[in-house]
Amino acid sequence: MPFAIALAVVGIELSPLHFLYTGPMLTATPALAAVTMGPKGTLSAAAFALAVSVTTATYNQAWGSQMVYTNFLAVFVVSVAAVMGSGAVRTLREKELHQVRRIAVAAQEVLLRPVPPRLGPVRAASMYLAAETGAQIGGDLYEAVQTRYGVRMIVGDVRGKGLPAVRAAAAVLGAFRESVHYEDDLVEVINHCAAALRREDAMPGAVDQDVLLEGFVTALVAQVPDTHEVQLVNRGHPPPLVLRQGTVQALMPTSPFPPLGLEDLIIGPPGKADSYPFAPGDRLLLHTDGVIEARNRDNDFFPLPEAMEALHTRTPHEFLEQLHQGLIRHTDGRLADDVAMVLIDRLAEEAGEQVGAGDASSSDRRH
Structure with a gap:
């Protein structure tokens, strides 16, 4: 889903519909990746979103616009937070999985x-x-x-x-x-x-x-x-x-x-x-x-x-x-x-x- 959203943004920005504001969609990309992927997947989605932001701004010759810089900064901030958050979530899940396995082993020893x-x-x-x-x-x-x-x-x-x-x-x-x-x-x-x-x-x-x-x-x-x-x-x-x-x-x-x-x-x-x-x-x-x-x-x-x-x-x-x-x-x-x-x-x-x-x-x- 995160990469599909980023590709949809590319399609819009490179088409006659480029006048639509796609910044919020790109900002959601790393956030969604943090929910469904690990740190590496989230980092890949964040890098892809930033690359799309730079590419579309260059293609549409939009550099210098306050909206472009605001959008780029939002994507960057959300990407950093998403990567850090996905690592914390993964650590928590690994601890929970380890605890579940310990309980399963104890149950097996009893049963x-x-x-x-x-x-x-x-x-x-x-x-x-x-x-x-x-x-x-x-x-x-x-x-x-x-x-x-x-x-x-x-x-x-x-x-x-x-x-x-x-x-x-x-x-x-x-x-x-x-x-x-x-x-x-x-x-x-x-x-x-x-x-x-x-x-x-x-x-x-x-x-x-x-x-x-x-x-x-x-x-x-x-x-x-x-x-x-x-x-x-x-x-x-x-x-x-x-x-x-x-x-x-x-x-x-x-x-x-x-x-x-x-x-x-x-x-x-x-x-x-x-x-x-x-x-x-x-x-x-x-x-x-x-x-x-x-x-x-x-x-x-x-x-x-x-x-x-x-x-x-x-x-x-x-x-x-x-x-x-x-x-x-x-x-x-x-x-x-x-x-x-x-x-x-x-x-x-x-x-x-x-x-x-x-x-x-x-x-x-x-x-």
């Missing part, structure tokens, strides 16, 4: 904290990648907690975007973190999450109604007890993948159930958790659909099972980091959806006892 590297009989690692540029958190969720019933985990994906999705994720995670410690039935744990989502839904103004119409949450809850098995309750979520002796297998649910928030679609009695072998040396990956639905330029999906098999010797942290790099390469750095992953390795009892003793010794030394 999506990294899982501990050691949880009972398993080693663990987690990763979250937000698809939106500059975002720290989004609609995907995860958690892993050690309880008296074993290690319990959740991975979920909220249908929707923005703050409503974050609020729904917070409601589900809050219910999970509370119920995992006193509900012995894994189905009841996920039922608490569904109830929390309904309460969030019912709160006036808590979540945008347009999002609620499609704002269900796919979720997968897992439990690794002391026995060599893993128990799963899947509510419309992509099945987890187990890596056993270099081969990947999907753990499909025996009785599919709809996502959280769509309980009206459930017909018949509530189901029960599915059990699958999970022996020492096995590796389990819980993930959201942002991983398996990531596409490249040829519209090919990310080959997650093949990528897992190629990384079977890596530690959990290295494994997820390599998957991250593979996703970035596959999509050329353009993730279309958020990504959440939780990885666990089942340890042998002897290794678990040694690590546990080491942790206790370290704890004694710290205290």
Whole structure:
């Protein structure tokens, strides 16, 4: 807009309409630039306005007129003020942006904290990648907690975007973190999450109604007890993948159930958790659909099972980091959806006892 105004002044001054007084229009040019551009853009607009003022005055042979000098002085004064003001505004915006980012990081640490590297009989690692540029958190969720019933985990994906999705994720995670410690039935744990989502839904103004119409949450809850098995309750979520002796297998649910928030679609009695072998040396990956639905330029999906098999010797942290790099390469750095992953390795009892003793010794030394 500032440069368009200056060009309009040039057109008027070089035409038979040059008798019109265009000084106020040129004066507005640097002022408008200060609102929409940074210091460099404002300086460019101011220099252009001054150049137009000199050019038109010379072309019309108007030098010596008091109006020309007044107009030139006004443009100069406003230009200096605009350049100084744009710098101050930019500094203020940078401070505000820094503060917002600090708040976002703090929110992420509360909502999506990294899982501990050691949880009972398993080693663990987690990763979250937000698809939106500059975002720290989004609609995907995860958690892993050690309880008296074993290690319990959740991975979920909220249908929707923005703050409503974050609020729904917070409601589900809050219910999970509370119920995992006193509900012995894994189905009841996920039922608490569904109830929390309904309460969030019912709160006036808590979540945008347009999002609620499609704002269900796919979720997968897992439990690794002391026995060599893993128990799963899947509510419309992509099945987890187990890596056993270099081969990947999907753990499909025996009785599919709809996502959280769509309980009206459930017909018949509530189901029960599915059990699958999970022996020492096995590796389990819980993930959201942002991983398996990531596409490249040829519209090919990310080959997650093949990528897992190629990384079977890596530690959990290295494994997820390599998957991250593979996703970035596959999509050329353009993730279309958020990504959440939780990885666990089942340890042998002897290794678990040694690590546990080491942790206790370290704890004694710290205290």
